[in-house]
Amino acid sequence: xAFVDDLGAALDKTPGGGIILTSLDAVMDWSRGKxxxxxPMGTACCAMELIAASFSRFDFDRHGSIPxxxxxxxxxxxxxxxxxxxxAPAVQRLYDQMPDPKWVIAMGNCAVSGGIFYYDTYSVVRxxxxxxxxxxxxxxxxxxxxxxxxxxxxxxxxxxxxxxxPGKSRALKSDLPAPGxxxxxEPSTPGGDAG
Amino acid sequence: xxEQTIVNIGPSHPSTHGVCRVVVTLDxxxxxxxxxxxxxxxxxxxxxxxxxxxxxxxPLTDRLDYVGSMYANWAYCRAVExxxxxxxxxxxxxxxxxxxxxxxxxxxxxxxxxxxxxTGAFTAFMYAFAQRDHVxxxxxxxxxARLTYNYVRPGxxxxxxxxxxxxxxxxxxxxxxxxxxxxxxxxxxxxxxxARLKGVGVLSAEDAVAWGASxxxxxxxxxxxxxxxxxxxxxxxxxxxxxxxxxxxDSYDRARIRLWECVESCKIxxxxxxxxxxxxxxxxxxxxxxxxxxxxxYDHIESARGSLGVYLVSDGTxxxxxxxxxxxxxxxxxxxxLLAEGHTLSDLVVILGSLDPVFGEVDR
Numbered sequence: 233x234a235f236v237d238d239l240g241a242a243l244d245k246t247p248g249g250g251i252i253l254t255s256l257d258a259v260m261d262w263s264r265g266k267x268x269x270x271x272p273m274g275t276a277c278c279a280m281e282l283i284a285a286s287f288s289r290f291d292f293d294r295h296g297s298i299p300x301x302x303x304x305x306x307x308x309x310x311x312x313x314x315x316x317x318x319x320a321p322a323v324q325r326l327y328d329q330m331p332d333p334k335w336v337i338a339m340g341n342c343a344v345s346g347g348i349f350y351y352d353t354y355s356v357v358r359x360x361x362x363x364x365x366x367x368x369x370x371x372x373x374x375x376x377x378x379x380x381x382x383x384x385x386x387x388x389x390x391x392x393x394x395x396x397x398p399g400k401s402r403a404l405k406s407d408l409p410a411p412g413x414x415x416x417x418e419p420s421t422p423g424g425d426a427g
Numbered sequence: 428x429x430e431q432t433i434v435n436i437g438p439s440h441p442s443t444h445g446v447c448r449v450v451v452t453l454d455x456x457x458x459x460x461x462x463x464x465x466x467x468x469x470x471x472x473x474x475x476x477x478x479x480x481x482x483x484x485x486p487l488t489d490r491l492d493y494v495g496s497m498y499a500n501w502a503y504c505r506a507v508e509x510x511x512x513x514x515x516x517x518x519x520x521x522x523x524x525x526x527x528x529x530x531x532x533x534x535x536x537x538x539x540x541x542x543x544x545x546t547g548a549f550t551a552f553m554y555a556f557a558q559r560d561h562v563x564x565x566x567x568x569x570x571x572a573r574l575t576y577n578y579v580r581p582g583x584x585x586x587x588x589x590x591x592x593x594x595x596x597x598x599x600x601x602x603x604x605x606x607x608x609x610x611x612x613x614x615x616x617x618x619x620x621x622a623r624l625k626g627v628g629v630l631s632a633e634d635a636v637a638w639g640a641s642x643x644x645x646x647x648x649x650x651x652x653x654x655x656x657x658x659x660x661x662x663x664x665x666x667x668x669x670x671x672x673x674x675x676x677d678s679y680d681r682a683r684i685r686l687w688e689c690v691e692s693c694k695i696x697x698x699x700x701x702x703x704x705x706x707x708x709x710x711x712x713x714x715x716x717x718x719x720x721x722x723x724x725y726d727h728i729e730s731a732r733g734s735l736g737v738y739l740v741s742d743g744t745x746x747x748x749x750x751x752x753x754x755x756x757x758x759x760x761x762x763x764x765l766l767a768e769g770h771t772l773s774d775l776v777v778i779l780g781s782l783d784p785v786f787g788e789v790d791r
Contacts, residue, residue, distance in 0.1 A: 273439065275446045276468055276787055277493035277574055280537075284563075287556045301441040319446055319467045322438050348486065352478045353471040374574050 276313030583709030642733025648676030
């Protein structure tokens with residue numbers, strides 16, 4: 233039985249059989265990990281690879297990861313692409329609309345750190361982790377669909393260690409930077425960074 | 428007239444094909460006004476180019492139109508070559524034509540496929556994307572990247588075709604036209620897709636010209652204008668190909684001529700592969716750091732979305748003084764309020780899809 237195999241050590245059979253003893257956590261984590269529905273927050277180039285990943289060649293449906301455009305259906309937000317300062321409030325709002333427990337995958341260099349748009353530009357948020365708690369980072373510009381596959385499988389491992397006990401849901405790490413405030417990697421005094 | 432309702436679509440909506448926000452004023456279900464609000468993907472690429480050397484700008488142009496990166500590469504490189512007076516070897520020109528026609532197929536597969544998804548024919552998207560995957564695989568063999576190629580460089584291309592690539596390319600173009608016929612029956616023969624596309628968002632030829640539309644959007648309205656034929660550049664005059672034209676200017680024509688353009692692209696690729704001669708793929712004697720004489724240059728090519736132009740100003744330093752991109756997606760998107768008025772909200776999605784905007788290029 234696949235269910236018993238997957239749960240492994242968390243599952244115990246009583247002598248004589250017939251009764252399965254397990255913790256609610258183990259069952260919940262097992263079922264959550266097998267159907268991580270994605271909120272495809274595709275803004276730029278990486279969105280193309282995100283689409284490619286869910287189509288016939290790479291076929292993410294077999295992992296139970298189905299892209300759903302509605303945040304209320306989703307477990308994991310895949311931020312694929314550059315997040316600009318204009319877009320960031322919308323991303324934050326969509327994240328807030330997702331039901332707990334929720335996870336975030338930062339796909340591609342732009343979502344990780346700003347990538348190629350780290351320097352010399354005034355409009356790009358330097359990494360989605362400035363305002364969202366990111367669980368898995370994927371490097372690449374853009375990453376291959378296989379990398380996203382790896383990220384989903386790693387996230388599944390992480391999900392299997394979570395608890396469903398109340399009070400364990402995570403708070404946001406930081407708020408959005410206010411316009412004009414010093415950004416990550418910039419000195420607080422103007423004129424110090426020659427670029 | 429009933430009370431007006433304002434509905435906000437986007438910036439994250441599966442039907443906006445990117446990060447476009449459309450503020451729609453509705454009378455019942457009929458759109459009275461649709462206002463696209465852009466800039467959600469504004470990354471300041473034109474400004475960034477002023478801080479990069481001429482060669483370092485090429486990767487930035489990849490990220491403009493990320494569905495068709497080769498085009499922006501080529502348009503930029505043509506402007507640089509014009510500015511610096513560089514002569515490109517013939518083999519490099521042929522390779523550029525081949526990769527850009529392949530890119531047109533890849534881009535149109537995305538455009539047609541998403542039209543299918545918008546009209547409820549998701550299977551067509553799967554079939555189209557399977558074709559796109561073949562092209563992407565060819566590009567990966569060519570330059571190692573699936574999406575952002577950085578392949579066309581000032582003076583030529585970054586590297587020669589790898590061994591066995593020509594055969595792989597021929598195998599692709601051999602099967603592609605029949606796949607397009609199949610897709611034509613699957614999507615444009617579908618009674619639901621026809622009902623959703625026919626007569627929706629009719630653009631007259633006069634409006635198409637007056638609003639600066641180009642590419643399949645203008646040609647769908649019967650505007651016979653293709654830079655490959657009407658302002659020939661590179662080695663295009665040596666090829667024999669047709670320019671498909673629409674008749675009614677509705678979403679159906681706009682989407683369907685993309686399909687025939689792919690078939691024509693296959694013809695061009697085959698002819699280019701036949702005429703391909705061994706030789707250099709990059710101009711010799713180029714300085715490591717290009718510093719053109721002060722002046723300006725504009726060059727444009729026919730991208731998958733229309734006339735894509737790059738304007739460069741040089742002040743004699745190794746960095747461009749100003750770069751301006753004339754983006755066809757931006758001009759085509761401007762038509763949305765005109766086309767959507769009087770249609771239902773669900774048709775707005777189809778119209779937006781038939782314009783095939785890419786927001787990396789709209790917002791830059």
